[in-house]
Amino acid sequence: MQKTFLSILLAFSIITATAQTVGIGTNTPEPSALLDLSSTTKGFLPPRVTTAQRDSIANPVEGLQVFNTTTKCIEAYIYGYWQAVFCGQPKPIDTGDLYQGGIIAYILTEMDAGYDPNVQHGIIAATTDLATTAYWYNGILTATGVTDTTIGAGTANTNAIVLNQGDGNYAAKLCYDLLLNGYDDWVLPTKAELNKLYNNRTIVGGFQPSKYWSSSEVDANFAWVQDFGLITNNQGSGAKATVRFIRPVRYF
Secondary structure (H helix, E strand, C coil): CHHHHHHHHHHHHHHHCCCCCCEEEECCCCCCCCEEEECCCCCCCCCCCCHHHHHHHCCCCCCCCEEECCEEEEEEEEEEEEEEECCCCCCCCCCCCCEEEEEEEEECCCCCCCCCCCCCEEEECCCCCCCCCCCCCCCCCCCCCCCCCCCCCCCHHHHHHHHCCCCCCCHHHHHHCCCCCCCCCCECCCCHHHHHHHHHHHCCCCCCCCCEEEEEEEEEEEEEEEEEECCCCCCCECCCCEECCCCCCCEE
């Protein structure tokens, strides 16, 4: 074993000394290259290190390259510090993708509050309805003041309803208490958010041809619902003392 290793080391030294081309995977290496790697089924893999491991390299030489697993960048040591040569970008996500505990029901557009052209944001729906239907209220009809119907207001609405209604097994509290696929920030969608779920109901899947609660209140007696069994005129007010289906959402 020692003789074989010594022979390999000696052979490499001779090639380096004579400036010949080393070819791996090819019998006709490119003469202008010092090292020519050829393959149709494999790639070249530089050393993979974290940022901390990279920084522990003693006296890096100019031009040294690594793949930084922390930043997901190919980096080179140039002008006395590590520089990103190329950084990968996360795969763009789309409606219907399984993502962060649920399924993407809507991605914000430039018309939506909170839209960022550089970072995707939107609504994630639970992949199924809650196991039980429920009332909107907790037994006492009061005006909670959660009349916001817009996209992104589901968290504020849900928190306000729970603060007003207290403990119980009503729609907002069931979402508020939900721990699903490692996430505990599920909320009852607003009227506008529920409508996005309806528009993408085929992609999201699992909806019943029935009415679903939103977190948007109409008044002390009614809250907004959406009927997933109708094609038109499917949003309206529903009596809080009626049980409806519930599809929790969260945001990304």
